[in-house]
Amino acid sequence: DIQMTQSPSSLSASVADRVTITCRASQSISSYLNWYQQKPGQAPELLISAASSLQSGVPSRFSGSGSGTDFTLTISSLQPEDFATYYCQQSYNTPSTFGQGTRLEIK
Amino acid sequence: EVQLVESGGGLVQPGRSLRLSCAASGFSFDDSAMHWVRQAPGKGLEWVSGISWNSGSIGYVDSVKGRFTISRDNAKNSLYLQMNSLTAEDTALYYCAKGPFYGSGSYCNGWGQGTLVTVSS
Numbered sequence: 001d002i003q004m005t006q007s008p009s010s011l012s013a014s015v016a017d018r019v020t021i022t023c024r025a026s027q028s029i030s031s032y033l034n035w036y037q038q039k040p041g042q043a044p045e046l047l048i049s050a051a052s053s054l055q056s057g058v059p060s061r062f063s064g065s066g067s068g069t070d071f072t073l074t075i076s077s078l079q080p081e082d083f084a085t086y087y088c089q090q091s092y093n094t095p096s097t098f099g100q101g102t103r104l105e106i107k
Numbered sequence: 108e109v110q111l112v113e114s115g116g117g118l119v120q121p122g123r124s125l126r127l128s129c130a131a132s133g134f135s136f137d138d139s140a141m142h143w144v145r146q147a148p149g150k151g152l153e154w155v156s157g158i159s160w161n162s163g164s165i166g167y168v169d170s171v172k173g174r175f176t177i178s179r180d181n182a183k184n185s186l187y188l189q190m191n192s193l194t195a196e197d198t199a200l201y202y203c204a205k206g207p208f209y210g211s212g213s214y215c216n217g218w219g220q221g222t223l224v225t226v227s228s
Contacts (some may be wrong), residue, residue, distance in 0.1 A: 095169065
């Protein structure tokens with residue numbers, strides 16, 4: 001199975017900060033990489049598919065990049081509602097696998 | 108509005124079975140791939156199983172192969188997960204999720220609120 005490793009596992013930041021979360025795959029997954037946001041007590045929400053395709057309704061401060069094994073999720077200017085846990089997911093092959101998550105906390 | 112409503116969770120003894128259901132509405136169910144994703148208490152997300160629109164393609168994570176069976180009934184807009192030989196490691200909140208297709212490049216763009224499965228004696 002493909003292992004997905006996110007870094008950091010947790011991150012403290014302030015409103016208006018620029019934040020970058022990294023996701024690394026154990027083998028090349030082309031651009032088959034998705035990003036999700038999960039807030040406490042809620043189901044995950046898809047932010048980005050295919051490494052960089054922003055989903056409808058997701059604010060433009062979110063962006064994704066990368067291909068092969070290394071990917072990033074960037075939030076250009078943190079807003080209060082962005083404090084949550086973020087997961088990457090590879091869908092290159094079955095089984096699909098998620099990263100362990102990055103918890104983004106308020107500094 | 109997309110609605111996915113899971114049911115069938117509960118407390119079950121190790122070695123027993125449980126069948127989860129997911130009722131879908133607000134989108135074209137028979138054009139959509141469907142997935143089960145679980146989350147153990149305080150832990151991250153784990154993809155469990157997925158099924159294509161016509162049940163022609165199905166996949167499982169290794170830890171549930173041979174024990175869990177995913178199925179769907181497009182006439183009833185429903186997704187199912189039959190879980191046999193349950194162990195404590197299967198304790199989790201089980202989410203039903205939809206996607207536009209199954210296979211490489213798939214993603215989950217709609218999620219239910221989950222149903223909790225607790226395996227304990």
